[in-house]
Amino acid sequence: MAIKEPRRWRDNGWTARVIKNEDDDGWAVAMFKGREPEPALVGPWTMGRDKKNPKPLDVSAFNTLVKTANEVLRRHEQQLRAQLHKSVQLTVGEQRWEITLDIVPDEFEPYALLAAHPLHGGHVSIDGPVAERRVRPDFKLSPRSAADWIESDFGPAR
Structure with missing residues (x-):
């Protein structure tokens, strides 16, 4: 009214x-x-x-x-x-990547999702991420940490 x-x-x-x-x-x-x-x-x-x-x-x-x-x-x-959303783009080997970090600010158990998206012609693949991993919410995403994750075949992120 x-x-x-x-x-x-x-x-x-x-x-x-x-x-x-x-x-x-x-x-x-x-x-x-x-x-x-x-x-x-x-x-x-x-x-x-x-x-x-x-x-x-x-x-x-x-x-x-x-x-x-x-x-x-x-x-x-x-x-x-x-x-709550960070991303970096980088090239490892012949592949161009976008690595994203999405923080989930849960009141009791906050966490973040780290995801690897291959880039084709400058665009993210429509097939979704090729790898996704749950990480600590204070994970520091940088070109170096993203490259390390890719080079470890998407093993535990550090």
Whole structure:
């Protein structure tokens, strides 16, 4: 249900709340996605003409806040993906390879999957990896560790 009040707007799965800034006399706006308990974005909010109360929310401001909050979430997801997925490409002998490391951040038993994908014409084989091995989540993937793994015929990775 849409809400369009001067200090609270809810629409399209987002809620904006204008709140008193605890650090000074100013105001802030917090953007919540769905029913998430923590805001996706908190930023300063403009004072109204009386220089005491906040400027009321309006459709233009709300749409801008939604766009900005979505961008913040998108960047956060990209950063998380970059932390959990690593890859290197290298040539060993006559074969070009892409070695991937995908970290599975399980709460109780985190691990990573090391996989070897042959490259043909610069593209990963559609047949999937030729080897896959479960490794420690802190495994350091580098061109040297990837080459060592390939040269050991995909034995235990070190």
